Amino acid sequence: MTERVVRIFSRFERFWHWAQMVLIFALMLSGFRVSGLHDGLDFETAVTLHMVSALALIVLWAFSIFWHMTTGTWRHYIPTSKGLIAVARFYMWGIFKGERHPYRKAFWRKHNPLQALTYLMLKVLLFPAIWVTGLLYLGYSLWEDLPNSADLLWAIAGVHVIVAFMIAAFVIAHVYLLTVGPSFSEHVAPMITGFDKIDLTPEEEAYLEADEPDSLK
């Protein structure tokens, strides 16, 4: 095992991440306006912004799902119990003692097990939940003739809002965890430059040096 500075986030992955960030912030700002929590912009603008951002995000998701599947990147999110307890213990205890983070990033495992599990839950639970409720909400006029449709809409909108807050809670924890480390900027840098320190196997190192020298520093 050698620690090398390796490109682990491709251009698309970084675009996906930051575009998603912008869209999610736009959705939260406009969504909280629509649900009446602030009046920082007018309702019509908020609704329009919310619809446009949501549709753009869905398109982005469609592309990113395709990208994950075709590149095999989806494997980063396979849940594993290996090292999970250690990472959890670190965040709840070891971090206060000044211990070293127990996880070493690998080329095909760039997220720690807790992080991977969190992202997986986000992708398979929260995102689909907000996507499905949002589309049902958007398409209300297609099913409004069902009995009790107003109550159904209330329930769907309620779930949509609660899930939105869960995603907001994720964002808070996600940003906070960037401060856990030497510095915030150093922690954000890989998602900007694409490069991070990774433990490579000799085979991976040899492959990258031979076939993708641009991916190594």
Added chain:
Amino acid sequence: MQKRTRTRLGLAIVAMLFATGTALAETPARTTETRTPGTSTADHSQFEILQQDFKTGPEVTAACLSCHTEADDQVRQSIHFTWEFEHPVTGQLLGKRHVINAFCGNVVGNEPRCTSCHAGYGWTDMHQPPPQQSAAVDCLICHDRSGGYTKLSTGAGHPPMSTKGETITGAPAKPVDLRSAALSVGLPGRENCGQCHFYGGGGDNVKHGDLSSALFDPPLSVDVHMSPDGQDFACSTCHVSEAHQWAGSRYAMHASDPEGTGLPGPRRAVATCQSCHDNAPHPMTLTGIKLNDHTDTVACQTCHIPEFARGGVATKMKWDWSTAGRLENGKPLSIGGYIQGDGEDRHTYLSTKGDFEWGENVVPYYAWFDGQMEYTTGDQTIDPTRVVEVNHFGGGPEDGQSRIWPFKRLIGRQAYDSVNDHLIYSQVWGPTTDTAFWTNFDWGKAIAAGMKAAGMPYSGQYGFVDTHFYWPITHMVAPATDALKCEDCHVENGRLGDIAGIYMPGTRPLGLANVLGLLILAASVAGVALHMGIRLLSRKVPHHD
């Protein structure tokens, strides 16, 4: 290079999504050409039979009928003449001839005064149907284009032929030149309809709230359809007619109009917004599509008539009959004090009518409305401990045809039979009688006489009861820029705050979902704060790489 192309393709698709909204243009309303004098194939001023010095209204009518042989039959079957309407849904017998309202109450017993607005001549007794002779139809009140024809306020429909009295609009009477009126005839203009419909209830805009003399020449901000700067419509542009039967009823309305513009050619049976504008009138932008989604819930009028009684003419919002009859030194009082937008001083108290409150630029009352008006008629038992709905209506989200409509709601206080618990008929007008309230200021006599005229049992005891009276608001459509904004309703305690049966985002900032969500968010913030706090307190720099 390949990667870059892929990214660009993705961006292009996102950009296309943004662009589709503005690509499609707004569909304009289908307009029916305003009928103006001068498009007719007949110049009535050249007709010999009209070149007479007519002495009475019926003489003119007889001349009209010498060519328009079927017109009298048609008019006599219209509600303008019968004042009677059998409701097709509720079966109630309505019409001015029968109903009690919260304004001057009832026609029966007050005939020549109330029937001064009848589209005929000489209806002096409500117990009889309106006069059936052909010449009893008043052609001129609708078709005079000279501007000189009017009706005397107490003449059972006849025009003033001297300077005695006043006209139905409250102007001093002057003899009508029937010859020039007859020579001028054409299709009705707003001056014709307005003489009665703008002055109902005893004065300008007293009744409707959305029909006033402001509509004779309104600025665009008051009525986009009737303003000379807008469409300059006559009333009959929307209230289309066929054989002297007009579209548009307050008793049995189209609360919604799924047919929209219908087949080619103007529809003759409806006066709905949709009959010109269709059910998807907003442009195909994201906002427009969303607004079109609203048309199955909200009447067009709800957003597009943000306030009624605009243009400087106030409408009566409260009418308390119970205080009427107060005299000073034996003389009736007439107290002004409400200066309306156009500068006119309106009465706030009259010994003849009681206390009034006026309103201008009034925010409507909103309710689900299925279009079918029911009346509390004189034979119905009321509950005097509660506000009596003199007219009332149903509707809700489930029936598919109701919409949320704007209303003028008149708050009234009017007499009732306190033993039988019935609304009463009263005789208010009758200058030569000993019983009329406006002459003798004695409710006991006025009610007894009114009940006798109506043929209703009366206990002899009366009291006053609080009432509501509803007028659907449908005129005075404002320019689109003045229409309601989303946040007029999508806000806590907004305009539709009392409406049940719909989910409206933004109206409950502290609803269940938001509260649960905020708790989740608070837990997350608290967790992070706690974690950070312990980290800072333990003062150890962790190694994380």
